[in-house]
Amino acid sequence: MSDHLGGTRLRRTGDERPRSTSLVDEYSGFYGSGKDKQAILAQMCLGSESGSDRRFRVIPIVGMGGVGKTTLAQHIYNDEKVQNFFELKAWICVSDKFDELAITETLYKEISSESCEFKDLNMVQVKLRERISKKKFLLILDDVWNENYGKWDVLSRPFQVGAPGSTVIVTTRNVSVASIMRSVPDYHLDQLEHEEICSILAHHARGWQNFDAHTDFKETGEAIAKKCKGLPLAAKSLGGLLRTKKNPYQWKDVLDSKIWDLPTENNDILPALRLSYHHLPSHLKRLFAYxxxxxxxxxxxxxxxxxxxxxEGFLRPSETHNEMEDVGFQCFDELLSRSFFQRSKTGAESRFLIHDLVNDLAQHVAGRVCFRLDDKAESNVQHMRDSLLKARHSSFIRHEYDGSQRFEAFNIVRKLRTFLPLPVFKTPIWQDFYLTNQVIYDLLPQLHFLRVLSLSGYNILQLPNAIGNLKHLRYLNVSDTRIKQLPESVSKLYNLQTLLLRDCDRLIKLHANIGNLINLRHLDVAGTDKLQEMPLGLCKMASLQTLSKIVLGRGLKVNELRGLSNLRGALSIIRLHSVMDAQDGREANLTCKRGLEELEMVWSSDFDDSRNKMNEKEIIELLKPSTNLRRLEVKHYGGVEFPTWLGDPSFSQLAHISLSDCRHCTSLPSLGHLTSLKKLHxxxxxGVKTVGNELCGVGWPHVGDAFPSLETLEFVDMVDWEEWSTNLSNE
Structure with missing residues (x-):
């Protein structure tokens, strides 16, 4: 039974109970008594008055479409403990339109069992307040999309008069929605395990508990379950589609089909996922489709x-962010908050995945604009001719040997903007990949509209000079190749924004005219140990944000950094022993480069008579970085003492310090005041013979209070160290 008022649907008490007693129907075996339900019941503090300082709490359940948020809320709503704990309960399916008046009217009607004669929001809220005053209530707001705090603030005003312990549970796909409503941390609902999905699929397809006793269907059924990637809605929908298919061959057809090619009848996956896409702002739709x-x-x-x-030109500065990268990260976080991306389970903070069914959605909405070259496409070039003519962005998995035949499709795709090889999965890191010269020298120079070109990971020795004719190119990635230097024509790519040369272990120099790339924003030369020469003119590249390494000497001075005020991330300054004029260090102006988070300062490992200890001390003093620094490494420094800024409490974010082979220093810096320091190497x-309390710093009431965050302390190769007199215990 349901009511429809102004686009808001309310399901009355009792309607949300699963209609079947089966443990797998409506996923009840996994949500009805599982850890998710118990965790939220604990957040509700049933039977306890803890948190009684607030009149009601809001618990958001967040997850991607089809993961079971509503089902979990149903089992909480109908739990016996909940029934006995709350005096009033109501369930409202909010969906697209967050209409404060309609929701309040529906809520009043459910609680009072009578219609509301008023059409004024204030009057309706007065009546609602009278009904719920000093009563403990549970309200489920299902499928909420509203991101306007003002609307939520208006709706929630009557809830303030409820008894302590009153609870509002919100289900949403969007973390931003949860953030404007929550009073306790979000509860993020993860996908189910493969075995659980198999059980749901088997139940809805054939009424079985699992596939173990049905060998004819087991392999295909478990493969279809794997395709669901933990989404119970997908398992239920596909199970419904399989119910009329009586033999394993018909199941194989479902397995081989894309989710969009399946019959729409009784298939809830497509509308569930499309709804998330429908709610995206237009600028995010294009980014997601890409x-x-x-x-x-x-x-x-x-x-x-x-x-x-x-x-690709998808990002533009906004009112809140002047830099395109900041706009991009904001957009990424929005897509992540709406469950379009998932964090990698490897633990790397910047690594992400896209759920398989969401990937299908991206392909569906991108249409023919995006083209993934796979084995099927390679053998079907002529059949796909019309599609290829409309393709603008292409990627493909690198093969060990990529010959010209594999790229026949690109003879058709003349307006291609993206040529992007991707790593081969599960291959040894020493694997070599080879690309035919016909692609490098004949095909690529003909793709005049390219914005993105990557040859990363291929065992190539050089690029053709014709690469300089790709005037629209904004992204060039030749990382992890064997090139020794770039062709001089690269300096004519005036639109280039990103140049990636990471781990090019044979790269020896950058051309003298590289400074002409005044639009360059990212120059990554990390892992290029043989790079001995960088050109003058880096200071002209005022837009540069990433400069992973600068190699001084041969005319290049450290003061070339003076104009690079936008630098971010990590910077290594190599060959600092070549700096003769200490004032060059002052002109480098590292203190004002507030975007730098990691800094490596490297002198020569050769401590010969040409080294000037006093000069090096003055230089490192003048190279004081911004206090936003998080990581600092100093190698082969030749001064007799460390700079005074090292250990200053203003470096409150510094978490990692490494001081190595600074052999002339006779004492260690005072580092105990660094409240965030976790690792010290x-x-x-x-030259250090004694380590005393100066390491902890002066001015502490107790020496033992120093290094409040330290987790790892390493001393290595301290051959002349004779005495340790630091007392790290409280006095």
């Missing part, structure tokens, strides 16, 4: 994706 270039199970890096979006400081 993600269809990633194959299923592909783990991508957040920063890489933002650079690709930027290169000290090695090869051979």
């Amino acid at each position: 993600c269809s270039i990633f194959p299923k199970d592909y783990e991508f890096d957040k920063h890489d994706l933002v650079l690709l979006w930027m290169a 000290i090695s090869g400081i051979k």
